[in-house]
Amino acid sequence: MCKLIAIAVILIVGLSWTCYGGRIRKICNGHGRSRMHRNYTCCQNSGTGGWTPQPILPDHRCCPGSGRTFSESENQVCDNGRIREKTNPDETMCGVLLPYNVNSQVCCKTNITTARVYDKVPNGQCCNHDYLTDDSIRCCGGQTYDILNQTCCNSSETDTGVRLYNISNGKCCNDRPYDQTRQECNSDLEVVSRRTIKYCQDQPYNSLLNGCCVIDLYVKGAQLCHHETGTIITNP
DSSP states (O other): OOOOOOSOEEEETTEEEEEETTEEEESOOSSSOOOBOTTEEEEEETTTTEEEEEEOOTTOEEETBBTEEEOGGGTEEEETTEEEEOSSTTEEEETTTEEEETTTEEEEESSSSSEEEEEOOTTOEEETTEEEOOTTEEEETTEEEETTTOEEEEOSSSTTSEEEEOOTTEEEETTEEEETTTEEEOTTSOEEEGGGEEEETTEEEETTTEEEETTEEEEBTTEEEETTTTEEEEOO
């Protein structure tokens, strides 16, 4: 005997099928095993608290909560579990539950089930499902942060390719963060203390490693500068 907890049952060529665990399965195949049905899908039905079998049709998808499928190409949207006609041609879906107007609104989503709709504002940008409109708030790999308190730099150690650091008003030197009030990024992409940074003409250099010979840089220890002529020679 085949025991079954079923929300809805369909009869297909004399066989009984049901939605079980969100998937179409045969009630009993004589061997106590379940199998999938390729022509039907299961849509969540808030009215029954379960799932409803629906035929798989081109360009159709479930409207969660309605127990039915809908098609945008047929001028339909899923509005928080209710299928309705589009109010205008610019209306489309944001995720699986929220319709929005692409001209006046913006859809921000982390994935198809975590989405939000916002009214568009100048220079606004999505950060996953959040919408950023404050100039001091930025997005770092899907995470919001305040640039006054943190710094976002490239990183090969994270899946997002970026990483947040607790450095106020910081900048990045290649993939290394630094405090621009105390440090600088030199021409070799090294973070050095501002106390060691000097300028030769308009070129910054690390005074611990280099010197300025009138208008040219030389390597301390390996080279010498004849300041009267501006000539750089190798240190014998």
